Amino acid sequence: MRIEKYRIEEHNQAGMAAQQRAFEYLSGEIKNVPEILQQLIAFQVGIPSWALGTGGTRFGRFPGGGEPRNLEEKIEDIGLIHQLNQSSGAISLHIPWDIPSNPAHIKAMAAQHGLRFDAMNSNTFQDQPGQKWSYKFGSLQHVNKDIRKQAIEHNIEVIRHGIELGSDALTVWLSDGSCFPGQLNFRHAFQNTLEGLQEIYAALPDHWKIFVEYKAAEPNFYSTTVGDWGQSLLYANKLGPKAYTLVDLGHHLPNANIEQIVALLLMEGKLGGFHFNDSKYGDDDLTVGSIKPYQLFLIFNELVEGMDARGMNHTTDLGWMIDASHNVKDPLEDLLQSVEAIMITYAQALLVDRKKLLAAQQNNDVVTAQEILQQAFRTDVRSLVAAARIQAGGALNPLALYRAEKVREHLIRERGAKTMATGL
Numbered sequence: 001m002r003i004e005k006y007r008i009e010e011h012n013q014a015g016m017a018a019q020q021r022a023f024e025y026l027s028g029e030i031k032n033v034p035e036i037l038q039q040l041i042a043f044q045v046g047i048p049s050w051a052l053g054t055g056g057t058r059f060g061r062f063p064g065g066g067e068p069r070n071l072e073e074k075i076e077d078i079g080l081i082h083q084l085n086q087s088s089g090a091i092s093l094h095i096p097w098d099i100p101s102n103p104a105h106i107k108a109m110a111a112q113h114g115l116r117f118d119a120m121n122s123n124t125f126q127d128q129p130g131q132k133w134s135y136k137f138g139s140l141q142h143v144n145k146d147i148r149k150q151a152i153e154h155n156i157e158v159i160r161h162g163i164e165l166g167s168d169a170l171t172v173w174l175s176d177g178s179c180f181p182g183q184l185n186f187r188h189a190f191q192n193t194l195e196g197l198q199e200i201y202a203a204l205p206d207h208w209k210i211f212v213e214y215k216a217a218e219p220n221f222y223s224t225t226v227g228d229w230g231q232s233l234l235y236a237n238k239l240g241p242k243a244y245t246l247v248d249l250g251h252h253l254p255n256a257n258i259e260q261i262v263a264l265l266l267m268e269g270k271l272g273g274f275h276f277n278d279s280k281y282g283d284d285d286l287t288v289g290s291i292k293p294y295q296l297f298l299i300f301n302e303l304v305e306g307m308d309a310r311g312m313n314h315t316t317d318l319g320w321m322i323d324a325s326h327n328v329k330d331p332l333e334d335l336l337q338s339v340e341a342i343m344i345t346y347a348q349a350l351l352v353d354r355k356k357l358l359a360a361q362q363n364n365d366v367v368t369a370q371e372i373l374q375q376a377f378r379t380d381v382r383s384l385v386a387a388a389r390i391q392a393g394g395a396l397n398p399l400a401l402y403r404a405e406k407v408r409e410h411l412i413r414e415r416g417a418k419t420m421a422t423g424l
């Protein structure tokens with residue numbers, strides 16, 4: 001579904017007076033408005049193909065209706081989100097859920113929606129129909145060489161699909177680990193995994209990156225073979241310059257200092273990708289910014305500071321992606337909320353007075369340092385983000401327009417009330 005351009009213009013016109021008032025007030029309060037607007041317009045967040053349907057838990061799943069039934073419809077849904085917010089210009093696919101039958105057609109279709117293909121994701125956490133060997137006891141870590149080989153070949157197949165679509169990165173998240181003490185020899189599991197990743201690494205085209213994603217626990221509950229950023233960094237360092245660590249906000253033990261982790265990974269030139277979500281207890285996959293917005297701000301503050309210190313391009317030098325699940329919300333509404341939260345937080349991080357902060361740190365002026373951060377965090381930048389969005393051709397209020405246009409009702413009429421997104 002596409003929204004007619006004139007409908008976006010009408011919507012923007014209706015709210016423009018209030019938007020202008022807020023924007024003019026804010027413009028008087030902050031510096032570098034034109035530069036920040038350009039940075040916001042450039043910034044794009046990838047949407048994963050699996051976030052377009054209702055998720056669910058191990059207890060149940062309650063589909064919302066009108067979910068995309070194939071890859072084409074997934075691209076349409078992300079195209080719609082991008083049309084509304086102009087900040088979701090990338091799609092991240094999951095193999096085998098999204099194997100394109102006609103890659104040239106899929107590539108052209110994505111381009112029509114202004115989308116490029118972000119990192120490709122492999123899957124060795126499930127057994128697929130017709131698969132020879134089971135991943136019940138792991139994939140790359142497995143004691144059986146044939147099973148490791150099957151997992152390696154799957155990842156290389158994912159790279160091949162990515163090449164056809166113009167992607168340039170592979171994200172590997174392994175559910176490998178153990179559920180009970182004694183089940184696994186940790187060193188053997190690490191070595192097997194490293195050797196598998198090395199074979200996959202060797203299959204990467206020159207300009208590609210591989211992201212090694214870590215996760216503390218689940219589905220294995222005693223040990224995870226890529227369990228934290230230290231383990232991921234070990235693999236990335238041993239693999240070589242095309243290998244990076246990927247940080248997923250939900251993949252840490254409670255109260256982990258994620259902002260410190262990203263600062264150090266950036267310092268080492270080994271932060272490659274980022275998965276946004278939010279959580280209260282574990283890997284809850286909740287809407288970005290819905291539980292701990294200040295933590296998100298502190299993370300973005302380190303991202304901006306660390307990328308600037310290395311002269312990195314905020315938009316292109318890291319893979320930015322949402323990785324979340326929607327159990328009770330309309331997935332598209334949830335994604336609009338998530339991207340909005342990311343843009344707001346990015347804008348706030350751009351407001352931090354870095355010179356003053358550094359001076360306060362040098363003087364051990366703890367109070368001033370805190371004030372500088374909170375000054376930025378407490379600034380209402382919504383009109384700034386909206387101004388960037390409107391300038392880029394998007395909607396003043398994407399969520400309000402989505403509802404006014406009755407998008408979900410339209411999708412249910414088109415696709416049916418009982419559809420289930422492929423892969424979930």
Ligand SMILES: [Mn+2]
Pocket residue numbers: 173213248275323
């Ligand atoms: Mn993730």
